[in-house]
Amino acid sequence: MIDNLIEVKGVTKSFGSYLAVDNLSMVVRRGEIVVLLGQTGAGKSTVLNLIMGTTSPNSGSVRVAGFDPHDSFKALKGRLSVSFQTDRLLPWRTAVENAELGLLILGVSKPDARRRAKEWLARVRLDGADDKYVHELSGGMRQRVSLARALAIDPEIVFLDESFSQLDHVTSGTLRRDFYQIARELGKTCVLITHRIDDALEMADRAIVLSQPAKIALEVHIDDAARADPARIAELHAQIAAAMGGEESGS
Numbered sequence: 001m002i003d004n005l006i007e008v009k010g011v012t013k014s015f016g017s018y019l020a021v022d023n024l025s026m027v028v029r030r031g032e033i034v035v036l037l038g039q040t041g042a043g044k045s046t047v048l049n050l051i052m053g054t055t056s057p058n059s060g061s062v063r064v065a066g067f068d069p070h071d072s073f074k075a076l077k078g079r080l081s082v083s084f085q086t087d088r089l090l091p092w093r094t095a096v097e098n099a100e101l102g103l104l105i106l107g108v109s110k111p112d113a114r115r116r117a118k119e120w121l122a123r124v125r126l127d128g129a130d131d132k133y134v135h136e137l138s139g140g141m142r143q144r145v146s147l148a149r150a151l152a153i154d155p156e157i158v159f160l161d162e163s164f165s166q167l168d169h170v171t172s173g174t175l176r177r178d179f180y181q182i183a184r185e186l187g188k189t190c191v192l193i194t195h196r197i198d199d200a201l202e203m204a205d206r207a208i209v210l211s212q213p214a215k216i217a218l219e220v221h222i223d224d225a226a227r228a229d230p231a232r233i234a235e236l237h238a239q240i241a242a243a244m245g246g247e248e249s250g251s
């Protein structure tokens with residue numbers, strides 16, 4: 001079994017003459033939660049797209065579970081899941097019908113998909129909301145359906161692209177803690193994008209700050225001992241803020 005689940009080596013990515021990613025190298029180990037931070041436009045989403053294989057580098061290489069994610073898109077089908085800033089739910093489907101979508105696409109039988117989707121909705125604390133339509137759910141509940149949909153397929157790697165950032169602080173805080181608990185319990189490998197330093201401090205094994213164009217400005221390890229030490233957390237917060245250019249872009 002490959003331990004370095006994600007390997008990015010010397011990757012450069014340009015859009016026309018604009019350099020978005022500059023000779024970036026990083027590794028994500030199996031079971032690790034890595035948070036990518038950076039100011040708006042730093043190239044965080046581009047790095048995620050390169051890892052998910054939805055775009056390809058101009059030079060350098062990306063490997064996910066040993067595969068080139070762009071050229072071997074099909075080999076990784078069902079092994080990666082992503083949840084975005086907006087929930088991207090289908091409004092004409094109920095919560096459970098949205099949550100089972102990935103399973104149905106992967107060919108799981110209807111009764112099995114329904115059962116697993118219901119289990120996941122309960123797991124993200126949405127029991128009782130199975131038959132509600134998207135417009136009947138709050139923003140936080142919609143993100144929970146989106147997470148249930150992402151996790152129901154039992155992916156090896158979960159990507160979250162600013163999944164909590166449109167929610168108010170309290171809602172995003174509880175969702176973040178619930179997600180963290182599930183990810184830890186299942187030992188999922190996660191790559192999270194955020195501009196909120198608190199997200200990184202609460203969830204990450206490792207935080208990587210990207211400067212623009214995307215290259216590593218700072219990399220810090222965070223463990224439970226650090227999390228329990230307010231002085232250490234304040235120090236890490238200051239280090240990350242400085243690497244992000246001195247300010248958090250909106251929080």
Ligand SMILES: Nc1ncnc2c1ncn2[C@@H]1O[C@H](COP(=O)(O)OP(=O)(O)OP(=O)(O)O)[C@@H](O)[C@H]1O
Pocket residue numbers: 015018020038039040041042043044045046047195
């Ligand atoms: N398909 C594209 N074509 C042209 N330019 C692009 C494309 N995708 C991204 N860019 C540019 O690359 C830069 C990095 O964008 P990216 O979305 O990766 O940044 P980000 O750090 O995720 O920003 P944000 O936090 O605002 O989402 C931006 O200047 C953006 O305009």
